[in-house]
Amino acid sequence: NAGVTQTPKFQVLKTGQSMTLQCAQDMNHNSMYWYRQDPGMGLRLIYYSASEGTTDKGEVPNGYNVSRLNKREFSLRLESAAPSQTSVYFCASSEKGGGNEKLFFGSGTQLSVL
C-alpha cells in the first residue's frame, strides 16, 4: 500500500545549488502532478504530466524542470535554487488524467533554500 512515494522528506540547499525531487506511484496511474504549498497561498501547480512522455506547465513553472521517466516516476528538478523556492513540495497522481478525479498525494518534501 505504498501509493505515492516522495524522496527526500527534508532538504536544505544553498542558493544556486541544484537538486532533484523524486516521486514514484505504484497505482498504475496515468497522470502525475507537482505542487508547492506555501503559507496563505494554497497548493499551486508547478507541472503536470497527463501520461508517460508528456508534460505541461502549471501555474508556477519558472525555475523548475520535470521528467516523466516512465509511467511510475515523475521527477522535479531545481537547476539553481533560490530562496523563493523554499516551500513544501507535493507529488500527486490520478488514475486517468481526464479531469474530475481525486488526487492521491505523497507525504511531501520540505525544502529550505538559504
Place this chain on the structure above:
Amino acid sequence: EDQVTQSPEALRLQEGESSSLNCSYTVSGLRGLFWYRQDPGKGPEFLFTLYSAGEEKEKERLKATLTKKESFLHITAPKPEDSATYLCAVQAWGTYKYIFGTGTRLKVLA
C-alpha cells in the same frame, strides 16, 4: 478568474460541538468540487467530490453540501481525531487544473 476562498482560516471546537466550514468559489463552469483533509507533515487525503448544486455526501461525522456559489463541510459531534486542515478545490470544464483554497485549520479539544 477561477478562485476558491475558504473560511474561517482557523476554528477551535470543543469535542461534540458541531460546526461548518465554508468554501466559496467562482469558476467558469464547475466540473467538480473536492474536499481533502491534511494532517500536519502529510499530504492531502481525499474526502469527497461534489458535481452539481444540491448534491450531498457523507462520511462518518462529515457531510459535504454544494450550492451554485459555495460548499459547506458540516462536522457533527467532532472528536479530537478530526483535528486537521481541510482543503477545498475546484476544477472547471475544459481544464485538468485544480484550484485549491488555503484551507481551514480545525482543532477539536477534548
